[in-house]
Amino acid sequence: MTEPPKEKKDAHPHHRISFPGLHLGGSKASKEQPQNPYASLDWKIESPPAVMHGDPENSTGALVSGQLLLDVKEEDGLEVEKFEGHLDIHVIQKRPFAGHCQSCSNQVTQLKTWTFLSEPTLLSKRIHEFPFSVLLDGHLPASTDNSIVAIRYDFTAEATPKTGPAIKIAKTIDVKRSVQVPEIPHHSIRIFPPTNIAASVHFTQVIHPVSTNTFNLRLDGIVKHNPDAKSVEYWKLKRLSWKLEENMETVAPACDKHAPKDAETGLPTKKGAKRTDARTIAHADMHSGWKSDYSPSGCIEMEIQCALPPSAKAACDIKSRDGTEVTHQLVVEMVVVQEYAPTAHPKHITPTGVARILRMHFGVVVTERAGLGVSWDNEAPPIYQDVPPSPPSYSCDVPYESVEDLTLARQSQDIGSRAQSPAYEEHPPFPLSPDGH
Ligand SMILES: [Zn+2]
Structure with missing residues (x-):
């Protein structure tokens, strides 16, 4: 579907920007409910944890099914006028377009009702199940x-x-995504002109939030014979640092x-402000740990363990149609x-006084472990008749005006990092592999 999402009018009553319930998954209530002495409402999820298997383009999605349990405690039964529920995708902006505006902070899109x-019904004293x-x-x-x-899935009935x-009843459903980890590590070769150095790396492109991943590196072209000058030049690796950026x-x-009004129609325009943040979730600085061979066809080899401890709190990669994105890149920097x-x-052997920083960027995907879960279409959870043949889609392809030029942003980043390391000449790597930046 291409129409913009319907924003619900009841987005306004949310008075908190952080929701502790977000972390609790589907098993605990996210809000306190006023008590009704005659009946209570609970739920029982029967489907496995909601995991989308595969990337957004190819995933068949996640099926959530369960029962609402309406416990009527009154001996004479309870007359219920109506009983309804809905599932919303709730986006909470931490840095909203207009500060302190609840409407700018909360975007609620109904996925399912x-x-x-639908009509007054007398329910007897027992637990009534509604699938x-x-x-x-x-x-x-x-x-x-x-x-x-924050993006959360709010279920209310x-x-x-x-x-x-x-x-x-108000619950949150924790929706996860698991992208399959390739069995063979990714191989990439980077060269660093004007030196003859070439880096051959093998690394895991898809990693988990808590994991240790091996990065194998070999540097060739570190020995150069100059027959005319009757000398040999070497590149010695002095330092290697890596960091995983989120x-x-x-x-x-x-x-x-708060949207600017259209000059002609006076109607609010579709306008948004780009928000970005970045952090380093893991890093290490190494001054040794590699094998160097300075024979005529010598090379430097090393195996790096890139550990992501629980304290890193790595977020999984996300790309949503409303412009929310979480990505990761591994940055490896070598001083030679x-x-x-x-x-x-x-x-x-005498130093020539020349030193360089060789920098490489590798895109990596942080994703949930698939565990024992399989895609819903490969198993048989209970399916009720109200499963829609064509599920509602959350579409938000709004041409926001204030989106920055990514090319410019990247250039300014490069200039910024270059300014921090004035001691060395620096040559950005020339990527040979299609994944290069
Ligand atoms: Zn506003």
């Missing part, structure tokens, strides 16, 4: 909570009795009140210094 009872199910389309973003945006307060971005849409020796006296 249920009518369990529900929803197929979450594979392109929908996983639940997330980072410094600029409400039974309206003829007398007394409404009987409500980049977050989202578009904080303006609510109708040049030395030379006369061919006749190979032991008389």
Whole structure:
């Protein structure tokens, strides 16, 4: 579907920006409910944890199914006028378009509604079960909570009795995504002109939030014979540092009140502000740990363990249609210094005074472990008749005006990092592999 999402009017009553319930998954209530003495409402999820298998383009989505349990405690039964429920995708902007505006901070899009009872019904004293199910389309973003945006799936149901307060339930469904880890590590070769150095790396492109991943590196072209000058030049590796960067971005849409008005129609325009943040979730600085061979066809080899401890709190990669994105890249930086020796006296090694920083960027995907889970279409959970043949899609392809030029942003980043290391000449790597930056 291409129409913009319907924003619900009840997005306004949310008064908190952080929701502790987001972390609790589907098993605990996210809000306190007023008590109704005559009946209570609970739920029982029967489907496996909601995991989207595969990337947004190819995933068949996640099926959530369960029962609502309406426990009527009154001996004479309870007359219920209606009983309805809905599932919303709730985006919470941490840096909203207009600060302190609840409408700018909360975007709520209804994914599914249920009518369990549409007309007044007398329910006897017992637990009444109302099945529900929803197929979450594979392109929908996983639940997330980072410094600029949170995405959660809010399930609410409400039974309206003829007398007394409404009987409500509010839960969050934790939606995860698991992208398959390739069995063979990715191989990439980077060269660093004007040196002859070539880096051959093997690394895991898809990693898990808590994991240790091996990065194999070999540097060739570190020995160069100059027959005319009767000398040999060497590149010595002095330092290697790596870091795993987490980049977050989202578009904080303006609510109708805060959106600039169209000059001709006077209607609010679709406008949003790009929000970005970045952090380093793991890093290491190494001054040794590699094998160096300075024979004529010598090379430097090393195996690096890139550990992501639980304290890193790595967020999984996300790309949603409303502009929210979480990506990761591994940045490897090597300091090499040049030395030379006369061919006749190979032991008389002298520094030439030239040093360089060799920098490489590798895109990596952080994803949930698939565990024992399999895609919903490969198993047989309970499916109720209300599973829609074509699930609702959360579409937000709004042409926001204030989106920055990514090319410019990247250039300015490069200039910034170059300014931090004035001691060395620096040559950005020239990527040979299609994944290069
Ligand atoms: Zn606003």
